Amino acid sequence: MAIKSRPVYAGFNVDITAQQHVLALEGQGADALLEKLAGGHPMLERAEILYVATGSDHDAALRALGAANYWLAPTAEALRDRLSEILAHATMCTRLYVAGTEGFIGSIVQLAADFGIANASIIKEFRGSQQRRVQCVHCKGFNDNVTISPFQCVHCDLHLFVRDHFSVRLNAFQGVCINAETPDIIPPSVEMYR
Amino acid sequence: MAMIFHDETYRDDFSFHNSPESIRRYPFPFHEDSYMYAINMENHLPGKPGSSYEHPIDVDEHYVSEMRDRAIVLNEDPKRCQALPHMMAAQWDTLELLMTNKARSYPDLFTLERNGDLWHWINQPLGIDDTFVFGDQSTLPYEPMEYITRQAQGDFCIVDQRNDTLWMDAGMVTCQADWSLDFDIGMNFMEWHAPVPMAHELGIFDRALKFLMNVQQGRPVRRLNWTMTVNPRLDTSPENYHKWGPDKTTVTAQNIGSKLHLRCELQSFWRLPRSNALLFPIRQYLISLNDIATIPKWACRMHRVLTTIPDSIAEYKGFSRNRQLALDFLAPFDDGRELTLGGEPE
Amino acid sequence: MIHPEIIVRVTDIAVVAESIKQFTFERVDGGSMPVFAPGAHIVVSMDDQGKLRRNPYSLMSSPSDSTSYQISVLRVVESRGGSAFMHEHVDVGDTMTISHPIDLFPLHATAKRHVLIAGGIGITPFLPMMEVLNESGQVFELHYSMRSRRRGAFLSELERRYGSRVSAEVDDEGGRLDTRKLLIDQPLGTHIYVCAPLPMIDLVFGVARELGWAEENLHREVFLAPPAGTPFYTNLAKSGTTVYVAEHQSLLESIEAAGIDVPYLCRGGACGQCETTVIDFDGQLMHHDIFLTDDENVSGTKIMPCVSRFVGASLTVEL
Numbered sequence: 001m002a003i004k005s006r007p008v009y010a011g012f013n014v015d016i017t018a019q020q021h022v023l024a025l026e027g028q029g030a031d032a033l034l035e036k037l038a039g040g041h042p043m044l045e046r047a048e049i050l051y052v053a054t055g056s057d058h059d060a061a062l063r064a065l066g067a068a069n070y071w072l073a074p075t076a077e078a079l080r081d082r083l084s085e086i087l088a089h090a091t092m093c094t095r096l097y098v099a100g101t102e103g104f105i106g107s108i109v110q111l112a113a114d115f116g117i118a119n120a121s122i123i124k125e126f127r128g129s130q131q132r133r134v135q136c137v138h139c140k141g142f143n144d145n146v147t148i149s150p151f152q153c154v155h156c157d158l159h160l161f162v163r164d165h166f167s168v169r170l171n172a173f174q175g176v177c178i179n180a181e182t183p184d185i186i187p188p189s190v191e192m193y194r
Numbered sequence: 195m196a197m198i199f200h201d202e203t204y205r206d207d208f209s210f211h212n213s214p215e216s217i218r219r220y221p222f223p224f225h226e227d228s229y230m231y232a233i234n235m236e237n238h239l240p241g242k243p244g245s246s247y248e249h250p251i252d253v254d255e256h257y258v259s260e261m262r263d264r265a266i267v268l269n270e271d272p273k274r275c276q277a278l279p280h281m282m283a284a285q286w287d288t289l290e291l292l293m294t295n296k297a298r299s300y301p302d303l304f305t306l307e308r309n310g311d312l313w314h315w316i317n318q319p320l321g322i323d324d325t326f327v328f329g330d331q332s333t334l335p336y337e338p339m340e341y342i343t344r345q346a347q348g349d350f351c352i353v354d355q356r357n358d359t360l361w362m363d364a365g366m367v368t369c370q371a372d373w374s375l376d377f378d379i380g381m382n383f384m385e386w387h388a389p390v391p392m393a394h395e396l397g398i399f400d401r402a403l404k405f406l407m408n409v410q411q412g413r414p415v416r417r418l419n420w421t422m423t424v425n426p427r428l429d430t431s432p433e434n435y436h437k438w439g440p441d442k443t444t445v446t447a448q449n450i451g452s453k454l455h456l457r458c459e460l461q462s463f464w465r466l467p468r469s470n471a472l473l474f475p476i477r478q479y480l481i482s483l484n485d486i487a488t489i490p491k492w493a494c495r496m497h498r499v500l501t502t503i504p505d506s507i508a509e510y511k512g513f514s515r516n517r518q519l520a521l522d523f524l525a526p527f528d529d530g531r532e533l534t535l536g537g538e539p540e
Numbered sequence: 541m542i543h544p545e546i547i548v549r550v551t552d553i554a555v556v557a558e559s560i561k562q563f564t565f566e567r568v569d570g571g572s573m574p575v576f577a578p579g580a581h582i583v584v585s586m587d588d589q590g591k592l593r594r595n596p597y598s599l600m601s602s603p604s605d606s607t608s609y610q611i612s613v614l615r616v617v618e619s620r621g622g623s624a625f626m627h628e629h630v631d632v633g634d635t636m637t638i639s640h641p642i643d644l645f646p647l648h649a650t651a652k653r654h655v656l657i658a659g660g661i662g663i664t665p666f667l668p669m670m671e672v673l674n675e676s677g678q679v680f681e682l683h684y685s686m687r688s689r690r691r692g693a694f695l696s697e698l699e700r701r702y703g704s705r706v707s708a709e710v711d712d713e714g715g716r717l718d719t720r721k722l723l724i725d726q727p728l729g730t731h732i733y734v735c736a737p738l739p740m741i742d743l744v745f746g747v748a749r750e751l752g753w754a755e756e757n758l759h760r761e762v763f764l765a766p767p768a769g770t771p772f773y774t775n776l777a778k779s780g781t782t783v784y785v786a787e788h789q790s791l792l793e794s795i796e797a798a799g800i801d802v803p804y805l806c807r808g809g810a811c812g813q814c815e816t817t818v819i820d821f822d823g824q825l826m827h828h829d830i831f832l833t834d835d836e837n838v839s840g841t842k843i844m845p846c847v848s849r850f851v852g853a854s855l856t857v858e859l
Binding site: 015017018019020087090091092093094095115116117118120121 | 748
């Protein structure tokens with residue numbers, strides 16, 4: 001069942017009306033664009049592509065698209081810095097696209113919000129690992145790349161299950177103590193989010 | 195009649211208690227023998243004298259102690275009170291609404307004198323006497339929402355209305371039924387209701403959202419919601435779940451009457467004038483099963499409701515573990531007779 | 541009573557431009573007017589020779605002034621009677637009934653920049669908006685289109701107060717709003733607000749969409765006047781009665797005249813509040829609203845009684 005608080009990733013549909021296209025791609029997120037634009041597309045003349053590889057290898061393929069601008073970012077942090085510079089000078093005729101893991105998408109949504117871009121107006125596609133970023137609701141610490149539930153919070157050591165409740169602002173799921181009512185019983189961890 | 199405020203606690207020794215008058219004015223949420231989600235909105239019009247609905251913003255015998263408990267929670271976790279930057283106008287709207295309503299309903303307890311933007315507020319029960327400039331937050335010890343909701347019972351959310359939905363953009367939330375403002379702040383209506391089972395599929399939230407977005411100035415509405423809580427604890431937050439969760443294991447057939455509490459929320463919805471935001475006071479009322487048992491109709495009805503409620507709702511409302519014990523306690527009060535509709539004592 | 545109302549006295553009437561009168565209302569009981577959010581309107585009830593009319597007008601006075609409200613009314617030549625009644629039959633000292641403020645055209649709280657686009661009498665909601673934006677130090681600009689300066693109410697006052705943030709496009713001086721030029725290089729976070737006749741709103745929104753603007757950033761206020769038409773009868777199923785809708789009357793007005801309360805907010809075909817289920821009809825529904833989708837219009841199951849009409853043999857609605 002869909003999680004109502006989790007963003008909907010509708011997939012890469014090109015907004016042909018936009019005067020400028022800014023694309024932030026992480027790892028396998030590059031495939032979202034490459035599959036869509038396999039045969040080339042007029043939007044590329046007005047497209048600025050930012051890509052961080054994080055283990056994948058799409059540099060050559062993306063470069064070959066021949067977008068107006070293309071930049072291979074060394075890190076996600078560097079990509080976000082560059083994106084901020086672009087958005088600081090962008091107009092309302094700009095469409096923002098983002099593809100990659102949920103954590104990466106969330107970080108771009110947050111950044112865009114600071115520039116007044118509505119979350120709903122961003123075109124998104126989810127690609128890559130299902131692992132979750134989880135905030136411990138008790139100590140407020142963040143746990144990255146969570147693949148199992150329950151898991152132990154790295155900050156406060158409580159055993160948490162991952163509630164299907166996602167905060168765009170925090171870019172995280174909610175982790176809640178699993179054994180509060182049964183302190184001695186901690187269910188075995190199961191790999192849930194590969 | 196002058197109100198006598200209890201000196202009582204909502205933690206540690208749990209000395210909270212209801213007077214007989216307080217029991218009779220309890221907003222009992224079960225109007226019929228079964229329960230299912232419903233929008234159940236009605237106009238927030240004044241009710242019978244003495245009832246919880248008599249005044250738009252209710253003040254009762256627990257006021258002073260509830261405010262003391264709120265201060266303890268805020269001291270431990272200041273993030274229970276937050277407002278996004280664009281909500282300042284709505285914060286002032288909230289302050290105005292709570293001050294004017296309290297002063298109008300309880301002139302013996304609260305006084306508001308307005309001289310243009312210079313306001314003089316006296317809160318007699320809490321011993322507060324402040325003069326400030328409306329619209330100038332530097333003249334108050336806190337931001338306006340925090341200032342006034344440290345003096346108002348119940349939780350408060352302020353939701354902004356934009357892009358055809360509502361946004362949880364400010365709140366004072368210290369006595370909540372297991373949801374976190376710090377986690378939910380900034381979410382839209384569908385997002386913050388995500389963990390509620392079944393209601394999405396029933397289309398409840400689509401209809402509720404449409405209804406709430408059309409709430410108009412001068413015409414507030416209300417509804418009741420409820421959960422169950424072990425011990426009269428106000429702070430049943432997810433933040434502290436690992437501290438209060440174990441309470442649920444302490445209920446026995448012997449102590450359930452004093453331990454298990456029905457927690458009714460009187461939720462009202464107000465269109466705020468300057469900001470066009472909605473103020474959403476969530477006022478909670480606690481009552482033990484022992485106290486419910488003093489009203490035969492309520493004990494009988496509650497037995498029927500708890501018998502028929504779906505498991506997923508019992509789980510969400512946090513009493514599936516103690517459901518059977520509660521049924522055993524209430525069963526003797528259910529003699530099969532026909533009950534009148536409505537939540538009135540009889 | 542679904543809508544709480546306020547009894548007011550007309551304390552001033554001023555001609556503020558050709559065919560535009562400004563009315564000032566104060567409470568009869570001497571109390572304060574409710575504070576309102578910029579963009580809000582009120583619904584003014586008029587007793588037009590026994591016929592009840594209710595028209596929406598944007599509040600244009602200062603939101604911080606709780607002593608009175610002001611509205612401005614353009615005398616519409618083809619008026620069914622509302623604006624003509626206000627112009628010809630309302631005098632200083634008269635008592636009238638108004639609704640509480642209703643805001644269907646609010647400022648967007650998280651916007652970085654506000655571009656206000658007014659056409660003619662559509663200037664009114666922007667007066668309080670600009671006051672609030674100015675006081676809170678937010679960035680805004682106004683583009684005000686009008687047929688002639690004689691019809692440009694409040695223009696000189698606005699220019700004096702807000703200087704270069706106000707620009708006027710005057711038809712008979714050859715001025716015309718270059719929408720494309722205006723919208724093509726607005727920075728991210730800009731929101732546009734249009735209050736104007738429907739064709740102008742369509743034009744501005746159309747250009748914005750062509751240029752790739754996000755829907756989330758487009759806001760409009762429109763009050764469609766209920767059009768006149770052939771009289772018709774409507775059966776009200778729940779109420780078990782039939783109403784007659786005269787040529788210059790809306791279906792909503794005729795239902796209200798029968799003593800039946802219908803929820804409404806804009807009375808101009810835009811907000812969706814008075815949406816009513818059509819149970820059965822033999823003829824043609826004349827949809828004049830901008831709320832229902834094309835699919836809903838074709839389905840023949842819904843009608844907005846504030847502006848829409850019917851031609852044919854029989855119509856039954858759920859009320």
